[in-house]
């Protein structure tokens with residue numbers, strides 16, 4: 206089992222992670238992780254690229270996820286993605302010019318009864334209409 210070394214504990218480097226990483230992991234970070242854990246960089250890279258939760262692309266301060274799972278798709282998930290593009294100029298994997306919001310798709314947020322669903326930094330918004338996206342994002346500005 207891999208031991209967590211103090212040098213890479215979140216609590217010790219939270220400010221750095223939040224301000225410098227832009228919610229993403231850079232190649233330099235992978236080198237640091239591999240060095241601190243004394244594992245090959247390829248192994249750290251493999252973990253970062255395997256899990257959707259990690260990203261090597263900068264993310265916004267607020268990470269918006271639009272669910273494209275079956276229930277949400279049937280209830281208008283694609284219309285939400287279209288509205289993000291049309292009204293906010295944000296496409297999946299994109300980030301707003303001010304760096305405030307980034308957009309991703311996800312297969313299911315576990316709130317199918319509230320379809321269509323989006324989340325903003327993990328906060329669920331259900332039964333979302335395309336016309337309400339600006340109001341929802343306004344809550345985070």
Ligand code: FES
Nearest residue numbers: 272274277314316
């Ligand atoms: S399909 Fe969207 S929350 Fe489950």
